[in-house]
Amino acid sequence: xxxxxxxxxxxxxxxxxxxxxxxxxxxxxxxxxxxxxxxxxxxxxxxxxxxxxxxxxxxxxxxxxxxxxxxxxxxxxxxxxxxxxxxxxxxxxxxxxxxxxxxxxxxxxxxxxxxxxxxxxxxxxxxxxxxxxxxxxxxxxxxxxxxxxxxxxxxxxxxxxxxxxxxxxxxxxxxxxxxxxxxxxxxxxxxxxxxxxxxxxxxxxxxxxxxxxxxxxxxxxxxxxxxxxxxxxxxxxxxxxxxxxxxxxxxxxxxxxxxxxxxxxxxxxxxxxxxxxxxxxxxxxxxxxxxxxxxxxxxxxxxxxxxxxxxxxxxxxxxxxxxxxxxxxxxxxxxxxxxxxxxxxxxxxxxxxxxxxxxxxxxxxxxxxxxxxxxxxxxxxxxxxxxxxxx
Numbered sequence: 001x002x003x004x005x006x007x008x009x010x011x012x013x014x015x016x017x018x019x020x021x022x023x024x025x026x027x028x029x030x031x032x033x034x035x036x037x038x039x040x041x042x043x044x045x046x047x048x049x050x051x052x053x054x055x056x057x058x059x060x061x062x063x064x065x066x067x068x069x070x071x072x073x074x075x076x077x078x079x080x081x082x083x084x085x086x087x088x089x090x091x092x093x094x095x096x097x098x099x100x101x102x103x104x105x106x107x108x109x110x111x112x113x114x115x116x117x118x119x120x121x122x123x124x125x126x127x128x129x130x131x132x133x134x135x136x137x138x139x140x141x142x143x144x145x146x147x148x149x150x151x152x153x154x155x156x157x158x159x160x161x162x163x164x165x166x167x168x169x170x171x172x173x174x175x176x177x178x179x180x181x182x183x184x185x186x187x188x189x190x191x192x193x194x195x196x197x198x199x200x201x202x203x204x205x206x207x208x209x210x211x212x213x214x215x216x217x218x219x220x221x222x223x224x225x226x227x228x229x230x231x232x233x234x235x236x237x238x239x240x241x242x243x244x245x246x247x248x249x250x251x252x253x254x255x256x257x258x259x260x261x262x263x264x265x266x267x268x269x270x271x272x273x274x275x276x277x278x279x280x281x282x283x284x285x286x287x288x289x290x291x292x293x294x295x296x297x298x299x300x301x302x303x304x305x306x307x308x309x310x311x312x313x314x315x316x317x318x319x320x321x322x323x324x325x326x327x328x329x330x331x332x333x334x335x336x337x338x339x340x341x342x343x344x345x346x347x348x349x350x351x352x353x354x355x356x357x358x359x360x361x362x363x364x365x366x367x368x369x370x371x372x373x374x375x376x377x378x379x380x381x382x383x384x385x386x387x388x389x390x391x
Contacts, residue, residue: 017367019053020386035243036102038236040187042072043201044282046275046344050369050386051078054273058340058388059084061249063270068260068331071284073099075273076253083249089256089263091304093297094186094288096257101183103253108242114177115184115234118168125167126227150293156206161192161226168230169294184237186291188229193290194222201287259303261326265334272331272391275344277305279320279351280312321351328359335391344369346384361389 032047051074059065061083067075070088072095079086080103090096153162168185172178194206198215213220256263277284285292285301286309292299301307305323310316328341335341341361345352356363367386 017369017386020050020367020369021371022049035240035247036077037072037074039102039240040072040098040183041190041200042098043287044275044277044284045072045074048074048078050344051075051273052082054342055079055082055084058342059271061251064267066265066269066272066331066334067274068272068327069274069276070099070255071095071275073102073255074275076103076255077244080248080251080253081244083251085252087254087256087265087267087269089258089260089265091257091259091300092284092288093257093300094291094295095284096255097179097291097295097297098183100255101179102244103255104179105248106177106180106241106245108238108245111177111180111241112238114175115181115238118171118175118181119231119234121171122164122168122227122230126164152289152293156193156195156203156290157189157226158192158194158222158224160224164226164230165189165192165294168226180237180241182295184230184233185294186288187233188226189290189294191229192223192226196220261323261330263330267334269331269335269339271339272335272341272343274342276324276327277307278346279306279317279349280308280310281306283308317349317351321355324351324355325358328356328361332360332391337391339391341387341389341391343387343389344384345387346382347387352385352387356387356389361391364388364390 027047027049032049034048037045037048055065055078059082063084065075065079065084065086067086067088070076070090073088076086076088076099086103088099090099157165165185165188168181168188172181172185175181190200193200193203194208195203196207196211196215197213197220207222210219210221212218256265283301284304284307285299291297301309305327306320310319331341341356343352343356353363365388367388368383369386371382371384
């Protein structure tokens with residue numbers, strides 16, 4: 001297998017935009033996941049440096065940008081540091097929560113107080129429960145009873161881990177930073193599930209016994225507690241919020257929970273930057289199932305476009321095309337004439353000439369970029385296209 005350097009040597013002659021493709025050495029993970037971009041794991045997020053380039057090339061501070069697939073909020077966060085106002089919409093309640101949390105304006109002192117105080121209360125709760133390995137005491141029964149209606153939570157969490165998560169959840173309404181704490185909680189829940197270390201993204205079956213770990217190449221134990229993740233995420237979140245507050249402008253960021261096919265955005269936009277879902281690859285609701293269960297979020301997976309559950313059949317792809325036409329046609333009605341429309345997509349099925357044409361958008365150019373990774377540690381690589389169209 002070629003090294004990244006060898007691979008990029010071969011790609012020099014390819015039809016690539018050199019500013020849009022990076023080796024790992026040129027753009028390490030710590031930069032791809034800077035400040036609030038790493039507040040929570042999210043499959044399919046695109047690198048923030050792409051949005052930086054698009055904003056610099058095609059838009060100006062003070063203008064309004066639309067993202068009809070807000071996802072984890074990459075476009076909106078980068079707009080806020082660039083100085084552009086932005087509106088994002090997503091069908092997923094979790095995506096909306098995450099994007100609102102990422103783009104919110106914080107007083108870092110309040111955030112630090114709230115998150116550390118909540119962690120201290122959790123610590124005292126655990127100290128009071130010391131020695132009760134089953135956590136089946138009068139102290140925790142009111143908390144654990146809240147989980148009895150969720151088969152998913154009972155199946156995928158050890159009793160101790162679930163008790164810790166639910167106690168932390170009980171504190172959210174008592175703090176000004178409650179929404180931010182909900183993301184701390186969800187991030188810990190992602191790590192505390194009863195699954196192997198190498199299968200955090202796509203669950204198979206609960207791992208309740210010691211196992212030979214493919215990631216660490218040794219015998220690992222199932223995750224039994226959530227406290228260490230809550231503590232680690234608390235400290236990390238405080239620091240990332242501080243970093244973001246030093247960079248962000250006073251630009252507005254509006255996040256809507258709705259359907260981009262029919263939404264009335266109530267504004268006219270100067271540009272659109274988005275990375276739509278690919279057909280049949282990821283179930284965006286299911287990947288955060290633990291958050292929906294813990295936080296009681298509204299599940300609208302039936303309205304999700306291109307979900308993996310819908311498959312890649314001819315009928316599924318046709319439905320995807322029709323849905324995408326509806327989204328971009330609706331977006332076009334809210335764009336000023338001639339506004340740039342920038343789409344990052346793996347168009348290996350050659351669907352987007354049809355989609356954009358039917359939506360009334362004119363394609364100016366396509367640029368290929370090499371993707372050795374996105375924002376996580378996955379080692380797979382592929383090509384995707386950056387499509388520049390006009391309203």
